[in-house]
Amino acid sequence: MQNIFSDTYQETPFWHHNVTMPKTNQSELPKQSDICIVGAGFTGLTVALHLLEAGKSVVIFDAMKLGQSASGKNGGMIGPSLHKLGLSGLINTHGEKKALGVLQEGINAIQYFPTFLKEQNIDCELSLNGRFNGVHNQKQLEQVERKCEEFTKLDGFKYTMVAPENVQDEIGSSHYHGGVIYNLDGSIQPYKLIAALVQKIVDLGGEIYEQTPVTEIVKTSSGHQITTSRGSIKAGQTVIATNGYSKDFAPKSLTYFSKRILPLTSAMIATQELPSKTIKKLFPKNRIHGGNHRLVQYYRPSPDGKRILFGARGDDLWDRDQYNAKNLHILMCQIFPDMQQTKIDFAWHGKVAYTFDHGPHIGQQDSLFYAMGFCGSGVTRTIYLAKKLSMQILGEENFQTEFHSLNFQTKPFYNGKPWFMPFIIKWHSFMDKMNR
Numbered sequence: 001m002q003n004i005f006s007d008t009y010q011e012t013p014f015w016h017h018n019v020t021m022p023k024t025n026q027s028e029l030p031k032q033s034d035i036c037i038v039g040a041g042f043t044g045l046t047v048a049l050h051l052l053e054a055g056k057s058v059v060i061f062d063a064m065k066l067g068q069s070a071s072g073k074n075g076g077m078i079g080p081s082l083h084k085l086g087l088s089g090l091i092n093t094h095g096e097k098k099a100l101g102v103l104q105e106g107i108n109a110i111q112y113f114p115t116f117l118k119e120q121n122i123d124c125e126l127s128l129n130g131r132f133n134g135v136h137n138q139k140q141l142e143q144v145e146r147k148c149e150e151f152t153k154l155d156g157f158k159y160t161m162v163a164p165e166n167v168q169d170e171i172g173s174s175h176y177h178g179g180v181i182y183n184l185d186g187s188i189q190p191y192k193l194i195a196a197l198v199q200k201i202v203d204l205g206g207e208i209y210e211q212t213p214v215t216e217i218v219k220t221s222s223g224h225q226i227t228t229s230r231g232s233i234k235a236g237q238t239v240i241a242t243n244g245y246s247k248d249f250a251p252k253s254l255t256y257f258s259k260r261i262l263p264l265t266s267a268m269i270a271t272q273e274l275p276s277k278t279i280k281k282l283f284p285k286n287r288i289h290g291g292n293h294r295l296v297q298y299y300r301p302s303p304d305g306k307r308i309l310f311g312a313r314g315d316d317l318w319d320r321d322q323y324n325a326k327n328l329h330i331l332m333c334q335i336f337p338d339m340q341q342t343k344i345d346f347a348w349h350g351k352v353a354y355t356f357d358h359g360p361h362i363g364q365q366d367s368l369f370y371a372m373g374f375c376g377s378g379v380t381r382t383i384y385l386a387k388k389l390s391m392q393i394l395g396e397e398n399f400q401t402e403f404h405s406l407n408f409q410t411k412p413f414y415n416g417k418p419w420f421m422p423f424i425i426k427w428h429s430f431m432d433k434m435n436r
């Protein structure tokens with residue numbers, strides 16, 4: 001059997017290679033803080049940054065090392081996060097006005113993202129070259145075109161259809177019949193964004209405690225008493241930014257959230273370095289890429305233009321990088337058959353947070369502020385909703401988003417472990433094969 005792993009194969013995100021995470025405070029916990037944040041991914045760190053800028057004292061806890069959550073491991077692909085239900089599905093549930101409002105928030109998020117990076121002077125290799133999504137036959141091409149036409153009701157949405165004869169201009173593959181370019185989309189190096197946020201928080205006097213799980217949150221007359229593996233602290237207000245990891249470290253105090261989040265594995269590989277002319281041939285426009293699969297697949301060139309980064313939703317609940325990597329290599333070779341002999345240098349996985357209504361949620365539950373449930377599309381929405389949540393905490397106007405008023409659903413007997421997902425994933429995988 002062919003060995004697809006290089007001699008230097010590592011089970012660590014490619015992004016962490018050659019980027020240094022700033023040092024954080026490892027001194028004793030302060031006795032109290034205006035705000036305590038649970039979770040140091042994009043959401044928690046960005047809320048912290050805005051609150052520090054407003055003059056609040058902020059302490060952030062993360063159970064893991066910085067960058068080990070979804071935020072430091074994702075595909076770095078950005079776009080308007082068009083809702084899984086599409087416009088017509090959302091209209092059926094919410095009516096047209098709300099449906100358009102929910103979708104518009106995705107555009108607001110992608111439009112805000114470069115502004116945020118510019119305001120904060122953050123370099124995380126942002127490139128806005130668009131995304132090519134391929135389809136397999138004429139019927140699918142027409143379906144995609146109809147959906148895109150519907151989305152033109154949104155302010156700022158842009159797309160370009162790609163006819164069969166033009167596919168080779170977009171991708172060095174004969175896998176697709178045609179497709180669509182989502183012109184607003186682009187990419188970043190996510191670990192660089194985490195590192196930049198951490199540096200800013202440290203510079204502003206924020207305290208970040210990594211590898212420090214919050215194990216209990218108790219409401220008090222003045223806010224909360226927070227218990228962590230390092231000791232306790234009093235907080236005036238508390239933010240929960242735990243997303244796909246909500247069940248893992250504080251089972252009792254975060255039950256409300258874990259009962260509403262479906263944590264799913266998403267896995268990625270980075271190939272060995274390839275000649276730049278090979279990457280140029282496969283990705284002639286340096287865009288990000290995906291298909292119309294039920295089991296999401298996403299791929300792109302690395303920012304240095306030397307590797308293919310390929311990701312997909314894991315097909316079971318097991319977190320096994322070698323197993324995932326073999327599957328991802330097969331999927332990559334279906335699109336790029338010439339890559340059969342290309343070896344894998346890096347494989348990794350993380351948890352995304354699905355919700356029962358396929359969208360994120362934000363607001364205040366009891367006394368806890370929260371934003372979570374980014375459904376695998378969180379790079380821009382975390383940054384946007386973190387801004388809105390910090391405005392809400394600071395009592396500013398215009399913090400409301402369309403997500404604030406959505407019911408954060410759970411289901412009877414659901415306890416935070418999606419035991420039924422392997423069956424659903426197998427079904428989607430079967431349907432993907434039928435659709436090709």
Ligand SMILES: Cc1cc2nc3c(=O)[nH]c(=O)nc-3n(C[C@H](O)[C@H](O)[C@H](O)COP(=O)(O)OP(=O)(O)OC[C@H]3O[C@@H](n4cnc5c(N)ncnc54)[C@H](O)[C@@H]3O)c2cc1C
Nearest residue numbers: 039041042043063069071074075077214243350374378379
């Ligand atoms: C492999 C992969 C690829 C992805 N690709 C993309 C992509 O290309 N584009 C895109 O838009 N999105 C993508 N996503 C999704 C995106 O990364 C997430 O939506 C986003 O990073 C969520 O950020 P967050 O800060 O809300 O949560 P996270 O980054 O998951 O952070 C949550 C943090 O909470 C901490 N935590 C939980 N409980 C506790 C506790 N009790 N005490 C202390 N800390 C706690 C966890 O340790 C974790 O660090 C991908 C995700 C994965 C895993």
